Amino acid sequence: MHRPPTAEAEVAEELAAERPGLVPRYAAELPGARAAVLSRLWRALVHEPLPWIARREAARDGLVLRLSDGRRLYGPPADPYATGAYVTVVHLDDTAYDDPVRLMTDLSVPHGTTLAAELGHSVASLALSRAGRRPHPKDWPDEDWQWEQRVVDGHPFHPNCRSRPGFSVAEQLAYGPEHGPVVELGLMPVPAEECLVTGAWPDGLRDGRRLLIPVHPWQATHVLKRPCDEGALTAHPLMSLRTLALPGGPHVKTALTARLTSSVRDISVPSVAASAALSAFAADLAARTDGLLHVTRTLGAATAHSPDLAALWRESPQAYAAPEEHVLPVAALTTTGLPNSPGWLVGFTRLALTVGLRLLELGVALEAHGQNLLVVLSASGTPLRLVYRDLADIRVSPARLDRHGIPAPELPARNLTDDPMALRRKLFGSLVAGALAGAAGTGAALRAALGAAVGDLPRTPDLVALCEEPLPAKALTLMRLSPETPGDLWTGLPNPLVLEHGASDQ
Template sequence: MHGLALTSPAEEAEGATLAALLRCCVREVAGPRGLVWPAPPYVLLRVGGELLRARTRGGAALRFEGRPERLEAGAWHPLTTDELVRLAQADLGRGRGHNEEFAGQVAASRTAMAVILRARAAAVPPADPWLASEQALVYGHPFHPSPKARGGRGWLRYAPEAHASFPLRLLGVRADALAQEGDVTALDGLGEAPAGYRLLPAHPWQLDLLRPALGGELVDLGPGPAVMPTSSVRTVYAPDAGVCLKFSLDVRITNCVRKNAWYELAGAVELTRRLTPIFHDISRKHPGTRWLPEPGYRSADLGPRLLEGLGVIVRTGPWLGGSPGVTPILAGALAAGSPAPEALGRDPLAWWTAYVSAVARPVLELYFTHGVILEPHLQNVLVDLDASGLPVAAVFRDLEGAKLVTGRHDLTGLAPQVARAVSYDAERGWARVVYCLLVNHLVEIAATVAGHGADGEDGADGEGEILPELWKAAREILLQQAGELGWPLPLSDLLAGSPLPAKANLSVRWARAADRSAGYVPIANPLA
């Protein structure tokens, strides 16, 4: 994946960490200063006053071949992550304050990646192809400085990349202390609560963190059924119940502490109610398109910390409602080349055309026709593949990222915090759609498809010939849909070549800010 002759998990983790940080520097450090220059087959950039180069492939995805290098005394020398951290800090510290945690976070992510790689080599992957795809994201976000950052202790036993499986912990909540909305009947099938109590499953990692705050209104009923973590870590799959359960985790994973705020619990149920008829309409216009509703949540009404810390959202499982003969696969796994469908190798352009149609068209229909904003990034989209591996439909999930366009939906009667949590203004929403759909998602998929299409050709040169064909095909699909939608101005501007917004993950981590405050940097639009 990184073009290195790797011999150990530590070396593989170093290569992946270095590549991710270098991508961030291209986008957020050198790029905005005009200090990035194409010099095929290399990209040159200046960071911290030093000249760096990397052999690149994959266009805007910035996939590197071989080890990046720095120029010293007129000769090129291999670059290390620690050196790049030092150089990036020199630039980031100018006018942006100081972050004494940054180097440690990058190093901790690299160490975690090496631990994952060692554990994964000794683990048995799940037989379920969808679950295997959820657990395939070994390297994490390709444009994040610390993509495998994990807070807390004992995280490996809950790591999806290590093919973890563990029992839930079951609690009994006294009936008069129960908090819930919507349909949570799936939870009651996970075990049995004593008289006067209701069953509340808990993530064992979170329960260890909260145990000092637990009171007499809760009883520990012991271990429950086995579950498997999905790509987000805190959302697990309960195969016996056929549902996913989204827990709070009071630990930092990449950018954020992953906690279900009370207004997000209520918002999931509210959005499920509102989006059900809308997705019914979408599935008629774009057959096969699915979503995974979040029909209910349950928690303990024992003060804000436990209400949010023990809150669990029920999400429909990905195998429910799919067409016969299709297999849902996480888009992020497809971008990483795991799995590599047979149909992709046979005809990359046809595969890509089917993929773009399946994923992009419903997202744009939702935004322009219904005023619904999805976050269709690589971890929020599953793709239904037929028996040959050809994409036939998209499956959208995670209502935390779904929003309603302000002014297009009546939010009267909702608590102000819930209304704010489920809505964005149109401009902010469009930026989020474009970033998630194009920059985070289709750019990465295109690089993978081009890699398959270049097999047998001259490496990066072969990819360079195929990528324009892929984006030409994508443009034709979006042009047709723009006509169907009446040529809305934001989509017309996108097709005319307006720059794409790329999320500034490095900057937000340097600022130690919440993920929701992340800004964007403009990058070239491959549709132009």
């Protein structure tokens, strides 16, 4: 029976036509990419509440997952906070699988075929990213965007860590930050009266009575399906792909109506409408952290009343670093080697928790994952303070704000909640299960850093929950297998402060 070509084969064929010299390196990177995605998938199978897994049992040198149809999965112990490619094979009954695509296909669970295709894209794109990455210079970068381009593997825990469906090989090489390209953003003219604008839209992006909205070239080709003929902005892509740094200036966040990892990266009209109020509100909150946190301001935002045609003009995090300092996303810390020092990791963990819990007590839960949260380092690498960007998905508690005499801003309903669980999920799931776990690299390292840091923090109800309850994390694989359920789905990971390797029934 004829089988359609795999994502790996499709990428290899396109690469042979586009950049043939890279084909051997791509082929050499495929086994490691499969193991990296399989490790993330195995973590999800062990720790997410997937309805077709009946129970989980400890076994000799590993874990057994008993499926509701009587089959059994067997694999190694699954550290929920490990970031390495430590799973090279998983057994479904008596069949061994080293390929996450084959495993997900043969599990034959609802919506598994769709996820298997996404995993195929993730493996192929990850191998391409690793093959095309450039060697890091010994010296640390001078530009913030150069730090961003050091991050090659994408999300540290999502099986779709590098899934870029809809992007050809040529487009990945042209737009993927890990490949170091320079991107020409088009400028789409739109009559000003047809736009919603908040903040100060740059004078250089006006043409008489028209606004010039920056457009990513992928968006112009595949979504808007029309060229941008009004000049271009030369920019460097950042980790999120659709946000780019202008040389010596601000960052511009563009609409990119593509599904990367889990989400479609457009820019909603309500987020543009709320951007100025959110920016002013966040600046006021940051001022309450004794200089430990800065929030990049949204200088201006515009939308043609469409999530497909919008842009945000945002400060560069570099604005909050002195000339001798470095500011980099937390996701890029592993490229420095600094987290390998237990003492350094404790100091950084203490700084991050101090800021995150302080804002949570005031009434704001940051989505402080490794992309949104940045750290300012001294010339010697000491963590000095934090920078946060992209306020669109924070959660705000009007009741907590009121207790501290802070006026609540006018925000979309999706940003507002007084539910302590929802607030803690937002912060703990992004900061602890995301940014800190990604920097630590193992549950043991995370546990040691948290244990040394939490004793110095005020013992609020939020801190007690962090220390004593399961750690919330997004059930990323369950979300991809549940397209009929909108919004985030969650799981509880073993608390790193009492972490025991092994299985637990859910």
